């Protein structure tokens with residue numbers, strides 16, 4: 001294709017994006033075709049809940065469950081930016097999703113599975129009642145229907161607006177994983193994407209039978225600055241990134257987005273329960 005524009009200022013807005021990985025101008029359509037990755041350097045841009053399902057599940061195979069589970073402002077929480085109830089309403093109006101998690105039945109390369117994805121674009125993917133409940137329902141449904149469960153995480157942690165209720169989701173989701181592992185015949189595959197932090201890292205997302213991660217994803221509990229200030233030591237290069245955590249044994253495999261479906265499919269074949 002011929003280079004259509006001679007100077008940067010002639011570029012029509014909205015068609016191009018400057019890649020945060022390589023600083024090059026990249027055609028947005030090419031990014032979309034590369035599953036929201038940079039076609040030049042492979043930088044993985046974020047995917048919200050439904051697009052994540054779209055690039056992972058077989059076409060038209062996703063059937064959402066628990067879509068009526070929503071968070072409520074039970075504490076009447078107000079922060080510097082106003083009431084939580086108002087923020088929830090505004091975020092829902094902007095988003096396709098009712099909260100920061102989407103779960104449902106799907107097929108991945110023909111294999112029936114329960115698939116879930118956290119949505120960082122919805123209040124930082126924070127885990128309040130709705131997210132925790134949907135994750136627990138996903139695991140319980142997978143257990144009842146004897147299916148594997150795959151959950152993609154992307155989260156800033158617990159949702160502070162729901163106080164202790166959001167912290168309880170850590171115990172609830174961890175217990176759901178435990179029950180699934182104890183009684184289920186399939187594996188729970190946890191996929192960590194950029195960023196997976198706080199209460200989500202400290203609960204279900206760290207409990208996968210198999211833990212996969214996208215390249216260069218930030219994964220950790222507290223942020224690097226908090227840790228540096230606490231231990232008063234400089235942190236090593238690449239600290240809390242997928243590659244570093246893979247080296248330390250926290251992650252089983254780093255999987256680029258365009259290889260995710262194939263990898264999950266291979267894992268299902270390898271881990272197929274003996275009937």
Ligand SMILES: [Zn+2]
Pocket residue numbers: 019020021022023024038039040041042043
């Ligand atoms: Zn790039």
